[in-house]
Amino acid sequence: MQTKKMNLEFRKTNLDSRKMKLGSNKVNLDTMSVEEMWELHQEVSRALIVCLTSAKRKAEKRLEQLHRDREAPSLNFSDDMKELPPTPRRKYPRVYPKYQNPHEPSETWSGRGKTPRWLVAALQTGHKPEDFAIGYPGAPTQNDAQNVS
Numbered sequence: 001m002q003t004k005k006m007n008l009e010f011r012k013t014n015l016d017s018r019k020m021k022l023g024s025n026k027v028n029l030d031t032m033s034v035e036e037m038w039e040l041h042q043e044v045s046r047a048l049i050v051c052l053t054s055a056k057r058k059a060e061k062r063l064e065q066l067h068r069d070r071e072a073p074s075l076n077f078s079d080d081m082k083e084l085p086p087t088p089r090r091k092y093p094r095v096y097p098k099y100q101n102p103h104e105p106s107e108t109w110s111g112r113g114k115t116p117r118w119l120v121a122a123l124q125t126g127h128k129p130e131d132f133a134i135g136y137p138g139a140p141t142q143n144d145a146q147n148v149s
Helices: 002-023 034-070 117-124 142-148
Strands: none
Touching: none
């Protein structure tokens, strides 16, 4: 009976001394007994379990909230949709082509956006954009512009 009491007292003093060692943020494993290291291991394991469990709970709550937001009735998601539904396009007036490639008549350009390669190549060889202009019936021509001035 007395040996158990002595073991408990010894253990209590060892725990207190270990706590003092831990309080200094430096643990000297060389001076610790195997029992102290095992208890330290168990404490670290418990602390890790607590931290990991709380992080897992936070992540699960966040996923649950995201899942709830995704299933909001205002978005009208179906089960197989994984993305947001496409937003409706802004309605712009149709822009008709102004320039046409003479070698490939299906290649046209409206004058908006990036200049097509065929026109860039033609401009580098000395042509002017007006050389590729598409003439519409009733559209002003260069002759009309010269007659006005």
